[in-house]
Amino acid sequence: MKIGVLGAGVMGSGIAQVCALGGDDVVCYDVDASALADGRAHVTTGRFGIDNAVERAKVTRAEADAALARITFTGSFEAAATTDLVIEAVPERLELKVRVFRDLDRLAPAETILASNTSGLPIAAMAAATDRPDRVIGWHWASPAPVMKLAEIVVTPETGEDTIATVTDTAARYGKHPIVVKDNPMQWGFVANRVYFAMVREAQRVVDEGIATRAEVDQLMMDCFRWPSGPFGMVAGAGSGWS
């Protein structure tokens, strides 16, 4: 399978790494040349990159080198669009994503599946920008992509069964844990981020009421629920790619 990834930032570079380690050829596109260079560094020598996976004996050096050889970082949108499955990971702005999906629909072969890694914007709005709503789907990953099992697969009433099957099979093949949920254009966040941000809002209220500091809230939640990080730590970590 050939995968296109749009955006070589925190998420796009990690997604490209997972797809390549999963045995697929990957074309990762970004509008910004320095983002492409940073993305490549992320994938090779980054904290969750392939070299680190070799050091921790998760993959052999030969497997790592083969995976790296499968990834192309490019400034060619067309190269990323002319693939079997495109995963969009550009900034979280609906008008940008709609424009990207419109452009993708023009250039990608008719059978190409177009997936968005949006954190919670309506998949239906991106599907409506195309002439292939049956082949548009949400595939929400968590950061760091090489580590986290999340594969929140978001479907609209128009998403085709074969599209859902291809994407869930691909996610499972990458060692992720696909769960199919419904798109809800009235509400940002699907399932994972709706529940997560409800918790973050409450944590902020506790701080605003002077009941505890941010650090204390984080520590209490880690001690109480064995979370690896508290709510404020999670917000900071997700923004930085945990580096």
Ligand SMILES: NC(=O)c1ccc[n+]([C@@H]2O[C@H](COP(=O)([O-])OP(=O)(O)OC[C@H]3O[C@@H](n4cnc5c(N)ncnc54)[C@H](O)[C@@H]3O)[C@@H](O)[C@H]2O)c1
């Ligand atoms: N960071 C997280 O924890 C996280 C987790 C899950 C989902 N997401 C979602 O993933 C998406 C990307 O987030 P990120 O954290 O990787 O952002 P980021 O800012 O790290 O990366 C975005 C990249 O997209 C590039 N870009 C901008 N316009 C583009 C275009 N038209 N075509 C191609 N590339 C373009 C930028 O140059 C940048 O390199 C967002 O929708 C975000 O909500 C983020």
